[in-house]
Amino acid sequence: MSTAEETAGDEAQPWGEVTPDAARRLLVAAVEAFAERGYHATTTRDIAGRAGMSPAALYIHYRTKEELLHRISRIGHEKALEVLRTAAGSEGTATERLAEAVRSFVRWHAGQHTVARVVQYELDALGPDARAEIVALRRRNDATVREIIEEGVAAGEFDVPDVRGTTLAVLSLCIDVARWFNAAGARTPDEVGALYADLVLRMVGAQK
Amino acid sequence: MSTAEETAGDEAQPWGEVTPDAARRLLVAAVEAFAERGYHATTTRDIAGRAGMSPAALYIHYRTKEELLHRISRIGHEKALEVLRTAAGSEGTATERLAEAVRSFVRWHAGQHTVARVVQYELDALGPDARAEIVALRRRNDATVREIIEEGVAAGEFDVPDVRGTTLAVLSLCIDVARWFNAAGARTPDEVGALYADLVLRMVGAQK
Structure with a gap:
């Protein structure tokens, strides 16, 4: 709360x-x-x-009231997309970029957990047009992570039998940080980000 | 909806x-x-x-109304715990039991996604006593998964630098299925369960 x-x-x-x-x-x-x-x-x-x-x-x-929710949801999704795209567009191997994408996406969901919860849990309250716009932003989030994973597979860095499913799981893992994260809890956003980057590199079978 | x-x-x-x-x-x-x-x-x-x-x-x-939410939350958590404990107590290696725990926990969250969402997102609406009871059930969920991971590490099956953090991430990944799962979507609960069991074995560095 x-x-x-x-x-x-x-x-x-x-x-x-x-x-x-x-x-x-x-x-x-x-x-x-x-x-x-x-x-x-x-x-x-x-x-x-x-x-x-x-x-x-x-x-x-x-x-x-719906216009307020729409505005919150749009800004929330745009910020999350910006965070992912910055990581995706940075220098480095797919391994480095995926780790950075996870770290920054997790930090965002931990730091902005109240905004993220509203954005995630009230999606059904949006009208059809607003919802369609937000769903399109979510697809761009998915595509940003999927492309890094595809590049890693193509470069021989990753071993991923199901790229779409793994992308979904990686994003889901990061988004759910907003549900359980507690600013008074044992781990800082940076610590959760570092742990999750390591776990995600394992999920994609990154070469150590 | x-x-x-x-x-x-x-x-x-x-x-x-x-x-x-x-x-x-x-x-x-x-x-x-x-x-x-x-x-x-x-x-x-x-x-x-x-x-x-x-x-x-x-x-x-x-x-x-709170008594209704409390009853829903208690039954929901008890069923989830039952599903995890059945998998944890089954025959087999830690690898087999962790895979089965993830498969059945995911199937539960996909099949009962409406119940699971209410249980997860309305936790703050419970009064202090009801909440304390539910938090205790959640700790038992955590402990059940953590014990399988600890057994796998002790047996040399898993390589896990941060057992508590990894346990949290495994449960979070499975719980968040309730948020995104759509019965009309591309994957059945069984398919998501199989994908996630594979991803979680990667997270714990299980020997193939």
Whole structure:
């Protein structure tokens, strides 16, 4: 469960590009409310109240509650894709790039676990158009990881009988960090990232 | 999103021990409602209505909405633990038992994905006592998998630098099947189970 303090710290980060300030504060408040009570139990009045604004002020920036969820989901997926693509496009072997992709994707899901939970668990609440857009972003995430694995197989670095299935499992493993990660727990995001990079290199049979 | 038909098929299974019939129907209806709208957006009236009963009839079996969630969560966790312990206690090497544990745990999370989602995502909605009971069941799940991995390391079958972290990752990988699994998708529960058993044996460095 996120607290106002966490939201101000870790959770504020992905919304840097959202302007004006009031629109950004409403997104942060919506993430917090959706994470605590679920999308359907949250009203636009709740969100405006958490942001210290009136419902009328909310409607200047977002026409509906769904628009808030859509915006959160789009930014969340775009940031995750950016993290993966940066790793995929870096210098180095497929082994090095896959390890870096896993480390950074895990760090993102651990650091932004409240945002990631909302994005993952409330996907069914989006209308058909918004959902189609998000599904397309998710396919690009998949493709980014799949391409690194395919390159590793082609280069003889990896041994992967089922590339699609293994890609799915690698992404699933990293995404689920958002479910169990606890900032007060035994492992830091960096430590989980390092452990998971090692486990994923084993999954793809990377040469040591 | 579960449909009434799915609920009558796949989802009805774990509740076999719940009697009388009305109490069981209410649990099935609660799982469906929580999965569709979230715990906080669901009322006991909604649940009774889905089960074709009056709110007063619901209160004969469950005093509160939280009691329904607690019952669902306890049965869900007990079934998952049973599945793991059966695999752990079977004949065979640690490699064979770990593969069987993963196959059956994955099949459970794929087949019962609606129940598993409710159980995983609504954990924070439980009160302190109910939550403590569920956390204890989760620790027993962890311990069951950790013991197989420790036995495999001791027998020289596995090479695992971080047993606790690897156990966490193995369980997380299997649990997250409930998030993405789609009964209309490309892979059956058995196929996902076979793929994941292979990936997990790689994660623990099992000798081929």
